[in-house]
Amino acid sequence: MTNELWGQVCNELQRTVGRTNFNTWIAPLQLIDLSDGIVSFEAPTKFMCDWVSRNYGEPILRELRNSGVAAERVAIRVPEGRPLAPPPVEARPVVEKAPVAPRRPLRAIEEQELPGAPLDARFTFDSFVVGKPNELAHAAARRVAEGGPVSFNPLFLYGGVGLGKTHLMHAIAHELQTQHGELRVLYLSAEQFMYRFVQALRDRQIMDFKELFRSVDVLMVDDVQFIAGKDSTQEEFFHTFNALVDQGKQIVISADRAPGEIKDLEERIKSRLQCGLVVDLHPTDYELRLGILQTKTEAYAARNPGVIVASGVLEFLAHRITTNVRVLEGALTRLFAFASLVGREITLDLAQECLADILRASDRRVTIEEIQRKVAEHYNVRLSDMIGPKRLRTIARPRQVAMYLAKHLTTRSLPEIGRRFGGRDHTTIMHGIRKIDELMATDRQLAEDIGLLKRLMES
Numbered sequence: 382m383t384n385e386l387w388g389q390v391c392n393e394l395q396r397t398v399g400r401t402n403f404n405t406w407i408a409p410l411q412l413i414d415l416s417d418g419i420v421s422f423e424a425p426t427k428f429m430c431d432w433v434s435r436n437y438g439e440p441i442l443r444e445l446r447n448s449g450v451a452a453e454r455v456a457i458r459v460p461e462g463r464p465l466a467p468p469p470v471e472a473r474p475v476v477e478k479a480p481v482a483p484r485r486p487l488r489a490i491e492e493q494e495l496p497g498a499p500l501d502a503r504f505t506f507d508s509f510v511v512g513k514p515n516e517l518a519h520a521a522a523r524r525v526a527e528g529g530p531v532s533f534n535p536l537f538l539y540g541g542v543g544l545g546k547t548h549l550m551h552a553i554a555h556e557l558q559t560q561h562g563e564l565r566v567l568y569l570s571a572e573q574f575m576y577r578f579v580q581a582l583r584d585r586q587i588m589d590f591k592e593l594f595r596s597v598d599v600l601m602v603d604d605v606q607f608i609a610g611k612d613s614t615q616e617e618f619f620h621t622f623n624a625l626v627d628q629g630k631q632i633v634i635s636a637d638r639a640p641g642e643i644k645d646l647e648e649r650i651k652s653r654l655q656c657g658l659v660v661d662l663h664p665t666d667y668e669l670r671l672g673i674l675q676t677k678t679e680a681y682a683a684r685n686p687g688v689i690v691a692s693g694v695l696e697f698l699a700h701r702i703t704t705n706v707r708v709l710e711g712a713l714t715r716l717f718a719f720a721s722l723v724g725r726e727i728t729l730d731l732a733q734e735c736l737a738d739i740l741r742a743s744d745r746r747v748t749i750e751e752i753q754r755k756v757a758e759h760y761n762v763r764l765s766d767m768i769g770p771k772r773l774r775t776i777a778r779p780r781q782v783a784m785y786l787a788k789h790l791t792t793r794s795l796p797e798i799g800r801r802f803g804g805r806d807h808t809t810i811m812h813g814i815r816k817i818d819e820l821m822a823t824d825r826q827l828a829e830d831i832g833l834l835k836r837l838m839e840s
């Protein structure tokens with residue numbers, strides 16, 4: 382097929398899919414060749430390849446056939462040897478500034494004079510979208526919220542930033558307040574716990590402090606990693622924790638990582654925290670992100686009739702913004718604000734224009750250097766040993782972990798990875814990756830290490 386013929390097909394496509402879609406998705410395609418019924422194109426990004434294949438593969442085939450080309454399949458790939466992602470762009474915290482409703486304290490809790498933190502009225506079970514990555518955490522939270530006999534203590538929720546830990550804890554508190562008004566529920570962050578404790582020490586009211594914390598029916602402490610390394614606060618927390626567990630009171634704790642992974646947390650506390658049910662919130666997947674976007678859009682449209690979101694926009698966002706739910710929400714909020722300002726339907730173009738910075742920041746890929754640095758730090762080995770020749774197990778294993786992560790978190794080829802690891806052969810890299818794959822199946826610690834490192838680098 383000639384470029385001229387493809388040009389004619391393009392004219393047709395422009396009419397059938399619309400100018401905007403055409404310019405965004407089809408115009409950037411480079412025709413490579415046609416053989417055995419397969420028409421091959423190159424597109425600038427992996428994402429575009431997937432998107433165009435999925436959404437425009439059919440129209441392209443149809444128009445090709447209409448022009449007499451015997452095409453059966455469209456294949457789109459990124460050019461080989463293309464330089465990787467653009468240099469990391471500093472993620473600007475624009476989303477943090479997105480307008481949000483003020484956090485409203487719940488009166489029921491205020492009236493009990495518990496020194497808790499105000500609850501966000503929006504963080505309920507109703508507004509929590511459940512998907513594969515968070516279904517266990519959700520189910521456990523629901524169970525606790527029933528307020529029945531304590532079946533696991535504590536419930537320990539952990540996961541990366543913005544995956545819904547605080548949301549779930551507030552939801553438990555809301556539910557208990559409405560269904561079991563008689564229960565004394567105390568929710569606060571570990572930081573607030575420390576603050577109250579220090580204040581009590583200063584005011585010589587430590588007995589009151591102890592009494593108060595031991596008088597609750599449900600204690601929820603958010604972001605417990607905060608008290609790591611703070612010795613007297615940890616000590617007090619430990620005693621409070623034990624006293625409540627002994628009385629059969631429910632405790633819910635959250636942290637950004639698993640109990641065993643929290644540095645500078647006393648061993649006895651770690652083991653106590655592991656006694657109950659430990660569940661993690663996994664990074665979101667595409668379906669969950671899309672579900673959250675749809676739910677939030679419906680809610681917004683119910684309050685603001687007349688809002689129109691063109692089809693494909695939410696799917697596009699769910700594909701592109703993979704960081705965390707907070708960023709996703711921020712993007713949506715900004716989009717709505719922008720659309721209401723300009724009074725236009727929310728199209729793909731509008732979304733791309735208005736969210737350019739967020740989209741660019743989400744494009745950020747991890748570099749091999751970064752992986753080597755983080756892995757070296759984690760295993761306490763020298764960065765230079767990552768690329769050096771030492772074959773000692775204590776160094777070779779972390780090196781293989783870094784190889785494994787380089788393969789999974791970047792789009793570099795094996796020879797490229799080999800070069801970054803002191804010029805090793807690609808077969809060495811392949812061997813390293815296989816080794817880790819094998820070990821992970823039996824070595825839980827290793828699997829957890831890798832999960833943690835992945836989360837660290839993807840957040």
Ligand code: ADP
Nearest residue numbers: 508509510542543544545546547548673706707
């Ligand atoms: P974390 O405490 O884990 O850092 P948050 O609970 O503060 O995260 O969640 C960040 C934001 O994302 C909140 O506005 C929350 O409502 C929202 N969010 C997170 N997960 C979900 C979900 N599954 N469904 C709906 N909203 C969610």
Ligand code: MG
Nearest residue numbers: 546547548603
């Ligand atoms: Mg939180």
